[in-house]
Amino acid sequence: MSTRIAFLKGHGTENDFVIVPDPENAVDLPPAAVAALCDRRAGIGGDGLLHVVRSAAHPEARHLAAEAEWFMDYRNGDGSIAEMCGNGVRVFARYLQHAGYATEGDLAVATRGGVKSVHLAKAASHAGSAAGDITVGMGRAVLPEGDVTVSVGERDWPARNVNMGNPHAVAFVADLAHAGDLRSPPPFQPAAAYPDGVNVEFVADRGPGHVAMRVHERGVGETRSCGTGACAVAVAAARRDGADPAVTGAPATYRVDLPGGTLVITERPDGEIEMTGPAVIVAEGEIDAEWLAGAAG
Ligand SMILES: N[C@@H](CCC[C@H](N)C(=O)O)C(=O)O
Numbered sequence: 001m002s003t004r005i006a007f008l009k010g011h012g013t014e015n016d017f018v019i020v021p022d023p024e025n026a027v028d029l030p031p032a033a034v035a036a037l038c039d040r041r042a043g044i045g046g047d048g049l050l051h052v053v054r055s056a057a058h059p060e061a062r063h064l065a066a067e068a069e070w071f072m073d074y075r076n077g078d079g080s081i082a083e084m085c086g087n088g089v090r091v092f093a094r095y096l097q098h099a100g101y102a103t104e105g106d107l108a109v110a111t112r113g114g115v116k117s118v119h120l121a122k123a124a125s126h127a128g129s130a131a132g133d134i135t136v137g138m139g140r141a142v143l144p145e146g147d148v149t150v151s152v153g154e155r156d157w158p159a160r161n162v163n164m165g166n167p168h169a170v171a172f173v174a175d176l177a178h179a180g181d182l183r184s185p186p187p188f189q190p191a192a193a194y195p196d197g198v199n200v201e202f203v204a205d206r207g208p209g210h211v212a213m214r215v216h217e218r219g220v221g222e223t224r225s226c227g228t229g230a231c232a233v234a235v236a237a238a239r240r241d242g243a244d245p246a247v248t249g250a251p252a253t254y255r256v257d258l259p260g261g262t263l264v265i266t267e268r269p270d271g272e273i274e275m276t277g278p279a280v281i282v283a284e285g286e287i288d289a290e291w292l293a294g295a296a297g
Pocket residue numbers: 015048076081082083084085086087088166167199217218219220223225226227228229
């Protein structure tokens with residue numbers, strides 16, 4: 001009988017993930033294995049994969065073990081590595097709660113983008129432990145100088161370069177349909193702005209402090225939500241609206257509607273950004289290790 005590897009499936013505003021609990025970092029997950037697991041027809045299916053490892057057991061996170069017991073080893077659906085995943089952190093925390101590694105309250109999670117502070121809200125007694133929003137301290141945005149242009153077909157737009165640990169180009173558009181089918185990565189200029197590729201957000205206004213967006217994610221394609229993307233959008237909107245908290249001294253809050261749900265993003269005067277939204281575990285099962293080894297080639 002072949003060996004089995006435990007997995008779960010979860011999502012945050014329909015940005016979905018294969019979760020592989022592996023506290024001692026014993027499961028080999030080369031890029032081809034990740035891509036096979038995330039394949040929606042031949043695998044389990046997901047926008048990305050959350051490899052759940054104790055920080056002390058992972059070479060990239062060992063130095064963070066005193067601050068955060070758990071490391072989110074996040075991978076994009078094509079197998080590539082990314083620095084951060086905002087929806088992923090909430091789902092990661094929900095998994096820790098589901099597995100009994102965390103309870104309601106505060107929790108630190110190590111990521112390649114640094115340690116994130118997570119707050120698991122107390123669920124209403126009738127709702128069960130999988131309910132209740134999760135708030136993540138996402139750290140500060142970095143806004144590199146320089147003009148960026150994003151295009152789709154004949155249209156192009158100026159875009160704001162926002163780094164949330166991972167890179168984003170935020171373009172304000174009159175109509176989200178102008179983003180087209182987003183089957184391929186929208187071209188950007190200058191190429192030097194994003195040497196490692198970029199996540200591109202298209203944003204339309206819905207009202208004061210309220211926007212809607214679509215996103216093409218690096219290493220994935222169009223997804224139904226992107227947490228770091230929603231933070232980048234809120235920061236870009238606040239700068240555009242003259243509501244930069246560092247200037248006004250007041251927090252700026254944006255409701256960001258995505259195809260898969262809504263996230264609420266607040267930037268404080270000290271630059272710290274908080275993201276609040278749901279996270280759900282939907283299934284758990286076992287992966288056939290022989291299949292995975294074969295799929296990984
Ligand atoms: N969906 C994520 C972002 C995942 C990483 C991204 N595709 C990248 O390559 O930077 C989110 O919720 O933030």
